[in-house]
Amino acid sequence: MRVTQENKTPSQSRPMQDLPPDAYAVLRRTFGYDDFLPLQAEAVHNVLNGQDCLVVLPTGGGKSLCYQLPALLLDGPTVVVSPLISLMQDQVSQLRGNGVAAAFLNSTLTFHAQAQVLQALRAGELRLLYVAPETLLRPEVLLALEESNLACLAIDEAHCISAWGHDFRPEYRQLAPLRSRFPAAVCIALTATATQRVREDILASLGMDKGALLVGNFDRPNLNLAAAVRADDLSQTLAFLRGHEKQAGIVYCSTRKTVNSLAARLQEEGFAALPYHAGLDAPVRQRNQEAWVRDDAAVMVATVAFGMGIDKSNVRFIVHYNLPQSLESYYQEIGRAGRDGLPADCLLLYTTQDLGSVRYHINNGAESERQGRELRLQAMYRYAKTPYCRRSVVLPYFGGEFQPPCGNCDNCAAEEAGRKRIDVTVDAQKFLSCVARTNQRFGISHNVKILRGSREKKVLQWGHDKLSTYGIGLDRSTGHWKELAQRLIIQDILIQDPTHGTLQLTDRAWAVMKGEERVEIIQQAVPVSKQTPLADSDMDLFEILRDLRKSLADEAVVPAYIIFSDRSLAEMAAHFPQTEEQLLAMHGVGEAKLAAYGQAFLTAIQAYCADTGKAWRPPSKSAPSAAGPTPRLGASLHKRRFEEVGELFAEGQTVEEIAAQYDVKRQTIVNHLAKYVNAGGVLQAERLQAESRLNAAAQARVMQAFDELGSQALSPVYEALNGEIEYDELHLLRLVRVCQE
Numbered sequence: 186m187r188v189t190q191e192n193k194t195p196s197q198s199r200p201m202q203d204l205p206p207d208a209y210a211v212l213r214r215t216f217g218y219d220d221f222l223p224l225q226a227e228a229v230h231n232v233l234n235g236q237d238c239l240v241v242l243p244t245g246g247g248k249s250l251c252y253q254l255p256a257l258l259l260d261g262p263t264v265v266v267s268p269l270i271s272l273m274q275d276q277v278s279q280l281r282g283n284g285v286a287a288a289f290l291n292s293t294l295t296f297h298a299q300a301q302v303l304q305a306l307r308a309g310e311l312r313l314l315y316v317a318p319e320t321l322l323r324p325e326v327l328l329a330l331e332e333s334n335l336a337c338l339a340i341d342e343a344h345c346i347s348a349w350g351h352d353f354r355p356e357y358r359q360l361a362p363l364r365s366r367f368p369a370a371v372c373i374a375l376t377a378t379a380t381q382r383v384r385e386d387i388l389a390s391l392g393m394d395k396g397a398l399l400v401g402n403f404d405r406p407n408l409n410l411a412a413a414v415r416a417d418d419l420s421q422t423l424a425f426l427r428g429h430e431k432q433a434g435i436v437y438c439s440t441r442k443t444v445n446s447l448a449a450r451l452q453e454e455g456f457a458a459l460p461y462h463a464g465l466d467a468p469v470r471q472r473n474q475e476a477w478v479r480d481d482a483a484v485m486v487a488t489v490a491f492g493m494g495i496d497k498s499n500v501r502f503i504v505h506y507n508l509p510q511s512l513e514s515y516y517q518e519i520g521r522a523g524r525d526g527l528p529a530d531c532l533l534l535y536t537t538q539d540l541g542s543v544r545y546h547i548n549n550g551a552e553s554e555r556q557g558r559e560l561r562l563q564a565m566y567r568y569a570k571t572p573y574c575r576r577s578v579v580l581p582y583f584g585g586e587f588q589p590p591c592g593n594c595d596n597c598a599a600e601e602a603g604r605k606r607i608d609v610t611v612d613a614q615k616f617l618s619c620v621a622r623t624n625q626r627f628g629i630s631h632n633v634k635i636l637r638g639s640r641e642k643k644v645l646q647w648g649h650d651k652l653s654t655y656g657i658g659l660d661r662s663t664g665h666w667k668e669l670a671q672r673l674i675i676q677d678i679l680i681q682d683p684t685h686g687t688l689q690l691t692d693r694a695w696a697v698m699k700g701e702e703r704v705e706i707i708q709q710a711v712p713v714s715k716q717t718p719l720a721d722s723d724m725d726l727f728e729i730l731r732d733l734r735k736s737l738a739d740e741a742v743v744p745a746y747i748i749f750s751d752r753s754l755a756e757m758a759a760h761f762p763q764t765e766e767q768l769l770a771m772h773g774v775g776e777a778k779l780a781a782y783g784q785a786f787l788t789a790i791q792a793y794c795a796d797t798g799k800a801w802r803p804p805s806k807s808a809p810s811a812a813g814p815t816p817r818l819g820a821s822l823h824k825r826r827f828e829e830v831g832e833l834f835a836e837g838q839t840v841e842e843i844a845a846q847y848d849v850k851r852q853t854i855v856n857h858l859a860k861y862v863n864a865g866g867v868l869q870a871e872r873l874q875a876e877s878r879l880n881a882a883a884q885a886r887v888m889q890a891f892d893e894l895g896s897q898a899l900s901p902v903y904e905a906l907n908g909e910i911e912y913d914e915l916h917l918l919r920l921v922r923v924c925q926e
């Protein structure tokens with residue numbers, strides 16, 4: 186997906202690292218991250234420069250940072266409009282955990298508490314204020330904002346403003362006129378919505394032009410994607426869950442009834458599973474949710490009512506026990522897994538009956554929505570049954586491009602392993618003949634009963650015990666025949682009536698019966714978890730740190746991930762930091778977390794190292810920067826863009842060639858090269874210098890300015906050269922200098 190830079194202003198010199206050094210410092214010190222995720226730098230740049238924007242990133246793509254980081258640098262508070270009360274509270278706790286002055290205002294607060302928050306706002310004590318839209322529109326809130334020099338208005342879940350969206354909220358409509366009341370405040374809207382129409386609607390409602398649109402990459406490379414036809418028994422689900430023991434995850438079901446029965450079955454099987462759906466009493470729901478969020482229960486069995494606004498970063502798996510209604514909702518639901526960037530597994534189980542039941546609901550729903558919903562369902566079903574790389578189906582659906590293989594889906598894995606094809610022609614012929622003999626008037630179950638020689642009343646009543654196919658399938662289980670029938674439907678050999686479930690034969694079915702066509706199925710494999718979150722983590726230490734986190738969390742009565750994410754623990758367990766400085770180099774460890782928990786974690790790690798003889802293991806390449814070593818986060822997961830770019834340049838490609846290849850600006854590539862060098866990569870200074878567009882005299886002036894003023898901050902150099910040399914060039918030449926040293 187490439188929309189980003191292209192859609193912005195045409196100016197050539199809009200480098201994203203125009204970000205002030207402060208932005209990187211805040212990223213590191215407050216949030217504990219050492220790099221921006223895709224599009225975050227652009228969004229932060231826009232906000233800091235007073236340019237409105239609409240940020241479209243998938244769930245888990247890191248939208249919050251796009252306004253949270255600028256909020257710490259802007260000259261006035263940021264107001265975040267959010268429709269979800271639980272999410273608001275969660276974000277405020279996380280921000281406070283990072284030492285940021287944040288608060289929220291919504292209907293759950295007492296009058297007195299609200300007054301206090303408004304007082305703090307007026308007094309300039311808050312950097313971020315989260316508000317529900319209806320609260321924001323209250324006169325006293327607006328007045329307090331007017332007195333507070335509002336710097337930024339962030340509108341989260343911005344699709345709520347559009348009547349075309351799936352979650353239209355009329356209060357959101359009133360946010361648009363509100364903007365004129367705060368003309369000085371920059372506006373950033375955020376959403377994960379897929380459709381073009383909704384995106385355009387948001388822009389229009391907020392009075393932003395097309396250039397304000399920043400669309401991110403919807404790929405979540407750390408999610409393993411898999412789908413399989415659901416077997417009649419629980420075997421697949423159990424095998425999958427056993428592979429994820431002690432990990433947190435969600436099993437989504439389409440009905441409350443399935444939630445109840447599946448949760449009970451899983452409990453019988455010894456899993457710490459809990460049910461969640463809108464039919465349970467509010468206190469029970471609340472209790473179950475809290476238990477899960479706090480890692481007291483691992484498996485949440487739930488309807489889609491669960492998950493909105495829950496920001497748990499260490500969800501390791503999502504199972505869909507039924508076919509979802511659309512790829513939009515599916516992608517949003519699996520987006521709850523692996524927010525910490527570590528591997529997570531997403532398994533979709535489905536049957537053709539699922540398809541029928543969703544259709545049934547669609548046909549019983551509003552006429553005006555029928556067509557749209559049917560199309561969304563078909564896209565979902567195509568995804569479920571595709572034999573091709575799943576990312577090559579889902580990413581184009583969200584408007585992106587993708588070149589398979591992704592290497593992290595079941596179909597890619599099967600391709601790599603050499604798919605095992607099983608010839609089932611003979612069984613298929615038996616089944617299809619049975620459908621033919623019963624005049625295509627019955628469904629799967631009845632045909633299976635005939636094949637298995639059932640004495641059931643309905644079979645005998647119809648005289649089906651007299652058919653030549655009666656009892657010819659006794660050698661195979663009922664489950665086998667049912668699954669085969671599903672496969673025949675999926676391969677379009679049989680058609681199933683959406684309402685009555687009766688089976689019809691297609692031309693291909695006749696060809697199979699005549700022996701003209703063979704039927705093969707591809708053996709399915711249920712994904713097995715990767716127990717180690719980061720391949721090189723010490724799992725014993727990881728467990729110790731996890732227990733420590735749990736007890737600290739219980740003490741503070743907060744969810745564990747508010748303390749540290751799994752990814753932070755995994756890095757600690759891979760690098761064994763011994764000092765505060767080393768601990769700070771771990772993902773998610775900022776200064777506030779260091780102050781609060783640093784000592785406890787360092788003590789535990791030091792004790793472990795004393796017992797086992799382990800010692801500080803610096804991340805593979807260390808950066809020469811003042812920030813200390815930069816861990817190569819997620820290096821074991823996938824190669825990051827700057828590494829790819831650095832390697833391409835090192836292999837002899839020019840900046841221009843690489844820029845063309847990624848369809849980005851020259852400046853973006855220079856930025857990646859700087860990161861590459863910063864992370865310990867080596868580049869030839871001469872080749873970089875040859876990329877400069879300045880003549881030798883101008884280059885010499887720049888180098889001299891670096892000598893006099895240093896090159897840490899570029900703006901003094903820019904000023905000293907009277908603004909005659911573009912930042913692009915300064916960045917490039919600074920890199921040349923670093924590489925000469």
Ligand code: ADP
Nearest residue numbers: 218220221222244245246247248249250498524
């Ligand atoms: P969204 O709102 O888009 O669903 P969030 O803002 O909740 O996503 O962020 C998703 C996850 O990504 C969170 O666990 C957050 O800690 C993590 N994250 C955000 N920004 C960064 C970053 N720059 N580096 C590493 N992790 C990040």
Ligand code: ZN
Nearest residue numbers: 574591594597
């Ligand atoms: Zn794939």
